[in-house]
Amino acid sequence: MHRGTLSLPSVGPFDLQSTVESGQSFRWVREDGRTYEDDEAYGGDAWYATVVGGDEGADAPTTGVVRVRQIDDRLEWEASFDAEETLRRRLRLDDDLPAIRAATPDDPLLDAAFDRYWGLRLVRDPPFATLIAFICSAQMRIGRIHEMQRALEERFGESVTFDGVEYHAFPTPARLAEATEADLRDLGLGYRAPYVQRTAEMVAEGTAHPQEATDLAYEDAREYLTQFVGVGEKVADCVLLFSLGFVEAVPLDTWIRSTIEEYYPECDRGSYAETSRAIRERFGGQYAGYAQTYVFHHLRNGGGSAE
DNA sequence: TAGATACCTTATAG
DNA sequence: ACTATAAGGTATC
Numbered sequence: 001m002h003r004g005t006l007s008l009p010s011v012g013p014f015d016l017q018s019t020v021e022s023g024q025s026f027r028w029v030r031e032d033g034r035t036y037e038d039d040e041a042y043g044g045d046a047w048y049a050t051v052v053g054g055d056e057g058a059d060a061p062t063t064g065v066v067r068v069r070q071i072d073d074r075l076e077w078e079a080s081f082d083a084e085e086t087l088r089r090r091l092r093l094d095d096d097l098p099a100i101r102a103a104t105p106d107d108p109l110l111d112a113a114f115d116r117y118w119g120l121r122l123v124r125d126p127p128f129a130t131l132i133a134f135i136c137s138a139q140m141r142i143g144r145i146h147e148m149q150r151a152l153e154e155r156f157g158e159s160v161t162f163d164g165v166e167y168h169a170f171p172t173p174a175r176l177a178e179a180t181e182a183d184l185r186d187l188g189l190g191y192r193a194p195y196v197q198r199t200a201e202m203v204a205e206g207t208a209h210p211q212e213a214t215d216l217a218y219e220d221a222r223e224y225l226t227q228f229v230g231v232g233e234k235v236a237d238c239v240l241l242f243s244l245g246f247v248e249a250v251p252l253d254t255w256i257r258s259t260i261e262e263y264y265p266e267c268d269r270g271s272y273a274e275t276s277r278a279i280r281e282r283f284g285g286q287y288a289g290y291a292q293t294y295v296f297h298h299l300r301n302g303g304g305s306a307e
Numbered sequence: 308t309a310g311a312t313a314c315c316t317t318a319t320a321g
Numbered sequence: 322a323c324t325a326t327a328a329g330g331t332a333t334c
Contacts, residue, residue, distance in 0.1 A: 023329065138330040144317070145329080190315025195331080232331050253329040271309085296329075 015119030176200035195230025
């Protein structure tokens with residue numbers, strides 16, 4: 001058992017709950033077993049766990065389990081290995097949040113979102129698991145996307161025991177590629193089942209790998225990812241933003257589209273590509289994905305003109 | 308290239 | 322109880 005504490009003034013503002021429960025990551029499981037839709041019962045100091053390794057390859061030299069919780073300005077962790085660097089990377093603790101906000105234009109909506117969830121950070125999740133999770137996300141609620149990922153892990157993921165508790169890594173591409181469409185439909189994936197199987201097969205066979213997009217220019221990277229089955233421009237943007245470090249990416253989902261309609265109508269240019277360019281510019285360019293994630297979380301929790 | 312439609316499953320509103 | 326609708330869209334025509 002390895003343990004450690006990160007003092008938050010050293011990494012700047014941070015809000016663990018907002019970061020891992022804002023619908024950007026599906027890799028963290030709350031240890032108290034409460035669902036992600038049960039926010040009102042949240043106590044503020046819950047442990048969250050994730051299994052590192054599995055499909056992560058070189059990104060995570062150590063396979064193991066990490067638990068983390070936030071108590072005031074301390075981030076406590078327990079893990080089966082020395083997890084400090086993993087946490088810094090996965091939770092983007094080195095991002096300069098004040099500088100990012102300073103680079104984002106002021107307007108009433110962005111100010112409200114940043115004020116309300118100040119400390120929310122983007123995540124840097126493993127590419128394959130993120131690709132699969134967002135293929136699953138089509139026409140799904142956040143809670144059910146979580147359920148699907150847990151089902152995939154339990155059915156196809158490697159079992160890991162830590163501190164007397166059994167955890168499951170996310171399945172490897174090879175293991176998911178072996179699954180049949182019927183297997184995946186049984187887990188409740190619906191029409192996404194063949195998308196997941198075929199995409200896993202592409203990665204397992206070496207046809208393509210989401211990691212390959214990292215070296216490309218942003219729009220080329222988005223185009224690259226759409227070769228995977230079940231991956232359109234929106235899902236590609238999610239993978240770029242939440243896994244591959246393209247902090248300028250702004251996934252145009254239903255929430256952001258309605259936001260554009262209501263608050264930034266001049267940014268609606270018809271096509272995804274052009275609207276994407278316009279809203280990215282409106283959100284300040286290089287860190288536009290940060291603004292998107294704050295706004296998404298804010299509006300999904302009742303923020304905006306309705307309040 | 309832009310627009311319309313089907314698609315699995317679940318939860319919620321009426 | 323039962324039907325309609327929507328949920329972080331994509332593939333196909």
